[in-house]
Amino acid sequence: MIEAKGIFKSFGSRPVLCGVDIAVQDGETLCIIGGSGCGKSTFLKCVIGLVRPDQGSISVDGMDIAGLSAELDVARYRRRFGYLFQEAALFDSLTVWENVSFGLRYLTDVPQAKFRQIARDKLALVGLKDIEDFKPAELSGGMKKRVGLARAIAAEPGYILYDEPTTGLDPIMSDVINDLIIDLQKKLKVTSIVVTHDMKSAYKIASRIAMLHEGQVQAVDRPEAIKASSDPVIRQFVEGRSEGPIKMKLRDFEPGAPAPRRKAGSGA
């Protein structure tokens, strides 16, 4: 179980997370939705320890990441996670199978002789074969995402964190990735957090959906309840309308409006 309590994070003078409380139950897939820059990816990076919250605590199976100082403990903490990056973040200099098996060397005691076979098995699990010796530059966007997914599950983590898994893909490939996420959840019995702004994807894969708005959790509920919500912020987002309470953000960029504040640090 992942439990985040009162998470605050700012980049320079710009607050991104302003007291986020989210609990993810074992075996569920929680989708976090919200507009660009609302702190979704930052929250995901806080969970895995890539970004340190300014305040608040995140515990996974009772282990609080804030209390981990020794590198070995941090490594043990991260061993529980697989992470699919938005652009897959495959290592350009390595082949596909080397990418997939990369974590095995540092996260597990699996002998090196088995790496290639494990990579092949994980690639098969995400529907890819005969591409083990390709370099990432030779793959399409959808294939890169799937290789990234194979890499995320290679060390058999208990938790998988997906950062916008369908962004930049065509609708068919997006659906393939959605099916893969559902399939992996069933086969591997993993707990997942999926950050997305693709509502079609969220409705399909989520056990629950959490909406972030202005650095806080606007609502957490089952997909049907989110779909039927009367909350104007949620309604505007799920219907994809430019008119509504989230409009204030857009006005920042309209002619005559004050210039938007410069983004400091890495964004959400």
Next chain:
Amino acid sequence: MTAVFSWVGRFLFDLFEEVGELAFLVRSSARWAVRSPIEWRQTLVQMQRIGVESLPVSAMTSFFTGMVLALQSGATSKHFFNEPLFVGTVVSFAVVMELSPVMTSLVVSGRAGAAIAAELGTMKVTEQIDALYTLGTDPVRYLVIPRVLAFVLVLPFLVVISDFTGVLGGFVVASVKLRVAANVYWHDIIDNMRVRHFVHGYIKAYVFALVIAFICCYKGITTRDGAEGVGKSTTTAVVLSMVSVLVLDYFVTAVLVALGIT
């Protein structure tokens, strides 16, 4: 006036911040190097990139530097003494103790240093460095240490080759252009050069290797702001490492002279 103070203050603040961060990177590298096994495969790949691929250009640079030195010293000597005297001595001392380590370091920082900063910068902006953390390793261990080690192992070797090609370049000009007899040129070198003169050059090579490697790795892994940031950090890495080599050259020479390694 306030703007000038503000600019100077910001510049100094940024400078101290960067020096501090660089010091942390050096400390972190030392800790990882002691604690965990070295990534030898990565190190060998980097040695090949830094060493083998830089060899032709560094050797050629040194060869022509030796030629120019011989021509200059021969012409000056002819002007004062009516014949080219001690051409071999001048060329060998200048090449081995000064020009070979400095020129090779400048060439390698322009070539391999830029490549390192650009590669690590691209890895940073495409989240590959974050991916390393999530896959259980540390970028300092996997990326920085192999590159620093490769630089330290390879640069002195390139300097040895450059010493040889520089002296050879001097020999070509001395014998073809200045009509100095081959045995005179080589005896000038053998009679005057001692092991400590070579040590002087190699100590510089080790120092420059560390400086270039750390600066380029640091600029690479702290890259921000996408493709523009990669370009900026690559340029800064090269300029900073070249200037550092030239400035440090004086101080290292002063220390070596004080220690009698000259």
